[in-house]
Structure formats: C-alpha cells, structure tokens
Amino acid sequence: MATYAPPIPQIVTHRAESSKPQGWTSWFTTTDHKRIGILYMVTTFVFFLLGGVEALMMRLQLGAPNNTLVTPQVYNQLFTMHGTTMVFLFVVPMMAGLANYFVPLMIGARDMAFPRLNAMSYWLLLAGGLVFYASVFWNPPEAGWTSYAPLSNSYFSPGGGQDAWIYLVHLTGLSSILGAINLYATIANMRAPGMSWGRLPLFVWAILTYSVLIIFAMPVIAGAVTMLLTDRHFGTHFFDPANGGSALLWQHLFWFFGHPEVYIMVLPGFGVVSEILPVFARKPIFGYKAIAASTVAIAFLGFLTWAHHMFATPIPEAILVFVMLSSFLIAVPTGVKIFNWIATLWRGTVEFKTPLLFCAGFISLFIIGGISGVFLAVFPVDWQLNETYFVVAHIHFVLMGGAVFTIFAAIYYWFPKITGRMLSEGMGKVSFWLMYWGFLITFLIQHVIGLDGMPRRVYEYDNVGHLALYNQISTVGSFILALGVLVTVFNVARSVKSGVIAGPDPWKANTLEWFTSSPPPPNNFDVVPRVRSVEPMKDIRREVERRSAAPAADPGGATVPAGAMQVGV
Amino acid sequence: MAFFTPQSGGSPNADEIASLYRIILYIALVIFVLVEGALGYALWKFRARKGAVAAQIRGNTRLEVGWTVAAAVILVVLAVITFAKLSAIQDPSNSGPNGQHLVGSDGVLYASAERKLPPNGKALNITVVGRQYLWQYVYPGAAEADGLGAPYAYEQMVVPTETTVSLDIVSSDVVHSWWIPELGGKFQAVPGYHNYTWFKISKPGVYRGQCANLCGRGHARMIADVKAVPPAQFEAWLAYQKVLIAEANAQAKIARAKLGKQIGAGQVENP
Numbered sequence: 001m002a003t004y005a006p007p008i009p010q011i012v013t014h015r016a017e018s019s020k021p022q023g024w025t026s027w028f029t030t031t032d033h034k035r036i037g038i039l040y041m042v043t044t045f046v047f048f049l050l051g052g053v054e055a056l057m058m059r060l061q062l063g064a065p066n067n068t069l070v071t072p073q074v075y076n077q078l079f080t081m082h083g084t085t086m087v088f089l090f091v092v093p094m095m096a097g098l099a100n101y102f103v104p105l106m107i108g109a110r111d112m113a114f115p116r117l118n119a120m121s122y123w124l125l126l127a128g129g130l131v132f133y134a135s136v137f138w139n140p141p142e143a144g145w146t147s148y149a150p151l152s153n154s155y156f157s158p159g160g161g162q163d164a165w166i167y168l169v170h171l172t173g174l175s176s177i178l179g180a181i182n183l184y185a186t187i188a189n190m191r192a193p194g195m196s197w198g199r200l201p202l203f204v205w206a207i208l209t210y211s212v213l214i215i216f217a218m219p220v221i222a223g224a225v226t227m228l229l230t231d232r233h234f235g236t237h238f239f240d241p242a243n244g245g246s247a248l249l250w251q252h253l254f255w256f257f258g259h260p261e262v263y264i265m266v267l268p269g270f271g272v273v274s275e276i277l278p279v280f281a282r283k284p285i286f287g288y289k290a291i292a293a294s295t296v297a298i299a300f301l302g303f304l305t306w307a308h309h310m311f312a313t314p315i316p317e318a319i320l321v322f323v324m325l326s327s328f329l330i331a332v333p334t335g336v337k338i339f340n341w342i343a344t345l346w347r348g349t350v351e352f353k354t355p356l357l358f359c360a361g362f363i364s365l366f367i368i369g370g371i372s373g374v375f376l377a378v379f380p381v382d383w384q385l386n387e388t389y390f391v392v393a394h395i396h397f398v399l400m401g402g403a404v405f406t407i408f409a410a411i412y413y414w415f416p417k418i419t420g421r422m423l424s425e426g427m428g429k430v431s432f433w434l435m436y437w438g439f440l441i442t443f444l445i446q447h448v449i450g451l452d453g454m455p456r457r458v459y460e461y462d463n464v465g466h467l468a469l470y471n472q473i474s475t476v477g478s479f480i481l482a483l484g485v486l487v488t489v490f491n492v493a494r495s496v497k498s499g500v501i502a503g504p505d506p507w508k509a510n511t512l513e514w515f516t517s518s519p520p521p522p523n524n525f526d527v528v529p530r531v532r533s534v535e536p537m538k539d540i541r542r543e544v545e546r547r548s549a550a551p552a553a554d555p556g557g558a559t560v561p562a563g564a565m566q567v568g569v
Numbered sequence: 570m571a572f573f574t575p576q577s578g579g580s581p582n583a584d585e586i587a588s589l590y591r592i593i594l595y596i597a598l599v600i601f602v603l604v605e606g607a608l609g610y611a612l613w614k615f616r617a618r619k620g621a622v623a624a625q626i627r628g629n630t631r632l633e634v635g636w637t638v639a640a641a642v643i644l645v646v647l648a649v650i651t652f653a654k655l656s657a658i659q660d661p662s663n664s665g666p667n668g669q670h671l672v673g674s675d676g677v678l679y680a681s682a683e684r685k686l687p688p689n690g691k692a693l694n695i696t697v698v699g700r701q702y703l704w705q706y707v708y709p710g711a712a713e714a715d716g717l718g719a720p721y722a723y724e725q726m727v728v729p730t731e732t733t734v735s736l737d738i739v740s741s742d743v744v745h746s747w748w749i750p751e752l753g754g755k756f757q758a759v760p761g762y763h764n765y766t767w768f769k770i771s772k773p774g775v776y777r778g779q780c781a782n783l784c785g786r787g788h789a790r791m792i793a794d795v796k797a798v799p800p801a802q803f804e805a806w807l808a809y810q811k812v813l814i815a816e817a818n819a820q821a822k823i824a825r826a827k828l829g830k831q832i833g834a835g836q837v838e839n840p
Binding site: 151241336429 | 571615626629641644756764782784785811
C-alpha cells in the first residue's frame with residue numbers, strides 16, 4: 001500500500017480551532033452542506049446496496065431456465081424495486097450528495113445559498129425512500145419503474161405499492177427540485193472572486209446543467225404521477241381509453257421526463273471524470289470550452305429525444321424520423337467529450353491510482369454504451385432490439401458504466417477530503433478489477449441474449465438455443481461485480497478509522513476544495529483566494545513555492561506566518 | 570441462433586432489418602476499435618515513468634472541430650443508409666401467385682394512413698388482440714353483417730405462405746407488444762389505438778415469439794406463435810375454423826333460448 005506524505009509546502013488556510021464537539025443528534029438538525037452531503041451519500045449508498053441485492057435475486061432466478069426460485073409476482077416486484085431504487089434513490093440523489101459537499105468547496109463558498117432548504121431536500125429524500133421501502137411489508141409495486149398505464153391503474157394494480165411508488169416520485173422529485181434550485185442559486189451567486197464562468201470547474205458546470213435539467217424535467221413527472229394518483233383514487237380518466245383518456249399519454253409524459261433523467265444521472269459523472277483525468281494525467285483538461293459547451297448541448301438535445309423510447313408505439317412516421325435524427329445529433333457532443341478525455345490523457349504522465357482506473361473504466365464502458373445507443377436510435381433496428389436484454393445491456397453500460405463507475409471514482413478521489421484519510425489503494429484496485437470484469441461478464445452477453453429473442457422483465461425462459469448458458473454467464477458475472485462493490489464497502493469502513501492521514505491536498509489537484517484542510521472546517525475557508533485560472537490550486541502551489549524560496553533573497557516574505565498563509569489574496 | 574445480429578429469415582422485413590443492423594455493426598466495430606484503441610494506447614503509452622513530463626496542452630481548435638465534424642458525418646451516413654432501407658422494411662410487396670386469391674381489399678375496414686399495404690392494395694388482414702395473457706387473432710370473413718362470427722384463433726396464428734399478411738394490432742386491457750423475431754420488429758398493442766405491421770412468409774413452419782411489453786404477472790407466458798402453411802392447407806383450416814365457430818354459436822343460441830324459457834325472456838343478454 002502506498003503511503004502519502006503531506007504535500008510540501010503545506011497550505012493551511014483555516015485557523016486552528018477545532019469544530020465544536022457535536023452529539024449524534026446534531027445530524028438531525030445540521031444545515032452544514034458538508035454534513036448534509038455525507039447524509040446524502042451514506043443514505044443513497046445504502047439504497048444502492050438494497051437495489052443491488054434485488055438485482056442479484058433476479059440474476060439467481062434467471063440463472064437457470066424455467067427456474068422457480070421466486071414467483072412471477074415477486075419477480076415483477078424485484079425489477080420494479082431495483083429500477084426505481086437505482087434511479088430515484090441512488091444515482092440522482094448520490095449526485096446531489098456529491099454536489100452538496102463539493103460545489104461550495106470548489107467555488108470557494110462557505111455553504112449553499114439556502115442551508116435550511118438544503119436540509120429539507122435531504123429529509124424529503126429520506127422520507128421518499130422510507131415510504132417506498134415500507135411497501136415491502138405490504139404490497140410492493142410490480143408495474144415496473146416505468147409504471148405504464150393502464151397496468152398501473154387501480155384496476156390492474158390495486159395494491160398500495162403502486163401508491164407508494166407515486167409518493168416516492170413526488171417526495172424525491174420535490175427533494176431534487178429544491179436541491180437543484182439551491183445548487184443553481186449557489187453556483188450563480190457565490191463563486192469566489194475571479195471565478196468567471198470560464199473558470200468554473202467542469203464538475204460545477206455539470207452540476208449547473210444537472211440542476212437546470214431537474215428544474216425542467218421533474219415537474220413533468222410530478223404532474224404525470226399526480227394524474228395517475230387521481231385516476232387511481234378520485235375518478236379521473238387521464239389514462240383510461242374506455243373513458244376518453246389516452247394510455248399513450250402516460251408514455252409521452254413519462255419519457256419526456258425519463259430521457260432528460262438519463263442525462264441528469266450521467267452528466268455529473270462526466271463532470272467527475274473531467275476533474276479527475278487532468279489530476280492523474282498531470283495535464284490540463286483538453287478543450288475546456290468544448291467539454292462545457294457539449295454538456296449544455298447534451299442537456300438541450302436531451303429534451304428532444306424522448307420518443308425514441310416509444311418507437312414501437314402507434315405514432316406518426318414523421319416523429320419516428322425526427323427522433324431518430326435528434327438522437328443521432330446527441331451522439332455528437334457525447335463523442336466530443338470522449339475524444340477530449342482521451343486527448344487529456346494523451347502525452348500526459350498517467351498515474352494509475354484507483355480514481356483514474358475507475359475513470360478509464362468508465363470511458364471504455366461508456367464507448368460501448370454509446371455505440372449500442374446508436375443502434376437503438378435507428379428506429380427500424382430498434383423495433384427488433386427494444387424491450388429485450390439488448391436494451392437492458394445498453395442501459396447498464398450507460399448508467400452503471402456511466403454513473404456508478406464515476407461515483408466510485410468520486411468516492412476514491414474525494415474520500416480523503418471528506419474524512420481526512422486515504423482509502424487503501426490495494427483494495428481499491430482489487431475492487432475496480434472485480435467490478436470491471438464482473439460488469440463486462442454480466443452485461444456484454446446480455447446483448448446476445450436480447451438478439452436471441454429474450455424480452456426483458458420475464459421471470460422465466462425456455463432453454464432455446466444457448467439462452468441457459470448465456471444467462472448463467474451473466475449471473476456469475478453479477479456476483480463478481482457484487483464482490484467488487486463489497487471490497488469498496490469494506491475499504492471505506494476500515495479506512496474511516498485507520499486510513500493513512502491524507503493532508504489537505506494528497507493528489508496535488510487543481511480545484512479549490514483542496515485548498516482547505518481535510519476534512520474542511522465548518523466555515524470551509526477563512527480566506528477565499530482570488531481565482532486567476534481554471535486550475536486555481538496550480539497557481540496557489542506555484543505562489544507558495546515562490547514564497548518559500550523567497551525568504552533567503554527577500555526577508556519581507558518571511559513575515560507571513562506559515563500557519564496563516566493567505567495565498568493569492 | 571444469431572450471435573451478433575437480430576433474428577431473421579421468416580419475412581423480408583425482418584431480413585432487411587437484420588441487413589441494416591449488419592451495416593451499422595460494421596461501421597460501429599471500426600469506431601469501437603479506433604476509440605477503445607486510442608484510449609488503451611493513451612493509457613499505456615503515456616503512463617507515468619521516471620523523468621516523463623506531461624505536455625501542458627489545453628486544446629487544439631482544428632483537431633476539435635475536425636472530430637466533431639467527423640462524428641457528424643458518420644451519423645449523416647447512417648441516416649442516409651437508414652432512409653435507403655426504410656421502404657424495404659416498411660412497405661409490403663404483393664402476395665405471390667399462390668397466395669393472391671386469399672387476399673382481399675377489405676383493408677378498407679381499417680383504413681388508416683399508417684397502415685402499409687402492398688402496391689395492389691391487397692393483403693390478408695388479421696386483427697391481433699392482446700389481452701392478459703393471451704393473443705387472439707381475428708380473421709376476415711365475418712358471418713354476420715355486424716362483424717360477428719369472424720373466424721378466430723388463440724395463441725397460434727395460422728397463416729398462408731406466399732401471402733402478404735397485414736396485422737392490425739390492438740389491445741383490450743393493458744399495453745402489450747407483438748413480437749415474432751424472425752418476422753420483423755415489435756409493435757405495441759395500446760388500448761384505444763391501432764398499430765400496424767406486416768409479414769410475408771415463404772417457408773412453412775412455426776415462428777415463435779412472445780409478448781415483449783410488461784403486461785402483468787403472466788407476461789413471461791404470453792406466447793405468440795405464427796404457423797405458416799401452404800395456401801390450400803390454410804383455406805381448409807379457415808373453413809374448418811368457420812364450421813367450428815358456427816357450430817359453437819348455434820349451440821350457444823340453443824342454450825340461450827333454453828335459459829330464456831327457464832328464467833323469462835329478456836333476462837338473457839345478447840352477446
């Protein structure tokens with residue numbers, strides 16, 4: 001295991017006063033963005049583990065043809081819980097947690113714009129999760145995370161689980177909207193002096209875009225589930241074709257939210273990668289403006305492509321063609337990002353630390369997910385591929401490869417800042433390789449399962465062709481993947497108490513969160529430095545080196561006390 | 570079974586989709602190898618070594634514009650290829666000489682701009698009704714003026730070979746999705762809407778499929794089979810089916826009359 005010497009010269013900006021001792025009850029009343037961020041991250045990771053257990057149960061059921069491990073009802077509940085958990089209770093709020101902790105630090109702010117609103121966002125999220133998981137003890141929902149009407153109406157899904165799902169969408173949606181408004185206000189108003197839009201860290205650009213997407217997309221699903229709720233209980237007929245409603249309307253409303261939701265989930269991950277790659281390649285990000293602009297372009301185009309989830313529905317051909325072309329168009333800025341990331345590595349000096357490995361793994365997986373997305377955008381081809389395991393493979397390459405691998409990169413990269421201790425590099429690498437190969441074994445073969453005609457969301461299948469073998473391979477892979485996740489869980493649990501002390505800036509990184517101590521004091525910064533470039537820490541390190549070299553030649557420099565060096569002010 | 574491509578071989582539209590898929594696959598493989606190769610090369614070649622210094626490059630406008638345009642050009646090419654293939658996938662051809670006498674122009678009954686018919690306007694029109702958890706197939710040839718008494722079948726659809734079959738896909742409850750992989754793509758059965766597709770089978774045999782959109786607990790067992798038989802055999806099957814249905818209807822009529830006598834006329838609903 002590598003050991004980390006604190007970087008020399010040391011930069012310390014806060015006064016040496018420790019934060020007041022706080023009891024465990026203070027977690028319920030805190031409005032500190034960092035503690036709320038930790039609450040978000042820990043809570044959502046617990047939901048990630050629950051969703052993972054649901055996935056493993058499904059893979060066990062599918063490990064053999066015509067298996068009878070779980071009943072059809074339980075199987076439908078499992079995939080409904082799994083999808084809903086991963087989207088609403090893990091990826092989106094985990095990104096909110098990372099943003100909560102790091103956006104104020106990266107822009108040199110002392111907290112979020114609305115600290116109490118911030119606390120409320122978290123508690124709404126937890127309430128949503130608890131309401132949803134409480135349904136496990138009664139009737140879990142079983143209409144899929146997409147909850148297509150009329151299957152989700154009160155006639156076909158009389159159980160209360162469907163209502164629990166509706167409340168989950170409402171509560172987490174409200175949480176996300178409030179959080180997004182807060183993040184937007186923070187980024188717009190609280191940046192350090194000198195941090196113009198052109199010097200905003202790319203993670204913050206991604207979070208800004210994420211916030212705008214949430215503000216536009218979430219109200220649509222909130223409206224749709226409200227209509228479903230009144231259809232179920234108050235006698236309306238929005239989605240009831242027998243009384244003048246439209247079953248197709250649900251699909252339009254759901255995917256008008258659902259497609260931007262994909263970008264809500266992956267854009268922050270793109271931001272994480274754009275932060276980590278330059279640090280470990282020791283090279284500036286290649287094409288800062290192109291990456292920021294492509295983030296915004298993807299977000300805009302994301303609102304024009306929702307009907308590519310509906311190629312098999314009865315809609316006019318003109319719409320099929322339009323949506324195919326708009327989906328093609330969105331591949332351009334996505335490709336640009338990948339080229340820029342590779343160019344960032346090019347001619348750098350790449351240090352294979354765990355965060356870099358997860359980022360490189362992410363890029364290699366996302367290339368596959370992006371390419372399979374082009375197949376799905378061609379609507380006649382999609383007629384064969386949609387609703388099969390090919391699509392299951394695709395969404396996992398973009399969401400697990402795209403969001404989960406970047407979240408793990410973020411965990412390994414920022415854990416030292418949050419806790420003041422390093423994670424074990426050795427265990428990190430073991431975790432990465434288990435997750436990477438586990439992922440490929442699980443999901444590559446699922447493309448073939450889909451091409452061989454196995455639809456998704458089926459609890460059993462006949463052993464036609466090699467379906468049994470392919471499914472066994474996938475099941476074995478899923479357990480390797482799970483083992484990789486557990487290694488990181490163990491790594492985190494151990495390193496919180498006994499990891500190597502990290503110091504303020506263990507990676508020699510570029511952005512302002514590394515300017516303060518690890519973990520940061522409650523007020524983040526006593527002195528906020530003036531930002532002169534997109535990599536303020538590089539400027540600050542250069543300045544510190546200059547000053548520490550200075551005393552021999554220039555006695556004036558020695559009057560700055562080492563413990564309170566106000567760099568770059 | 571196919572490993573790298575969707576299934577095909579039953580109907581021209583499925584074949585054309587598979588061929589379009591293969592074209593995209595070849596282009597995709599080239600891009601995949603180039604981009605993953607560049608990533609792997611960059612990671613390996615530029616790994617940190619003693620004395621190595623990272624080049625401080627912040628961008629290259631010409632290069633960046635270049636790869637943006639290149640990505641766009643590839644997608645334009647894909648779009649052009651798709652449009653070139655579209656007609657062969659969507660537009661059915663006329664029935665073969667042996668199947669010609671089976672098709673009528675009674676597609677008028679379901680006239681719709683979205684329904685694709687062969688150039689001569691004649692196809693064997695079958696209505697596919699999705700319901701939890703069974704597919705029903707209603708054939709033309711209603712015995713009564715109000716459309717009742719049409720021959721029908723469940724689960725297995727019997728069709729003639731060499732005949733263009735046009736499907737009108739509907740649902741009587743939740744959303745289902747009609748899919749026989751070897752006969753072309755999926756089309757959702759949405760209650761309140763009509764969705765259309767077609768196929769034309771040349772080889773007799775059974776083509777298997779199943780519902781492809783979650784429709785409830787029995788979704789995995791909502792089987793859809795298409796059995797293609799020579800036209801003469803199909804005619805015999807359809808005639809026999811009509812006889813069976815007429816017999817069943819006659820028996821139901823007698824039972825209704827009997828029941829009506831027992832509990833009083835007007836109490837028994839007409840079906």
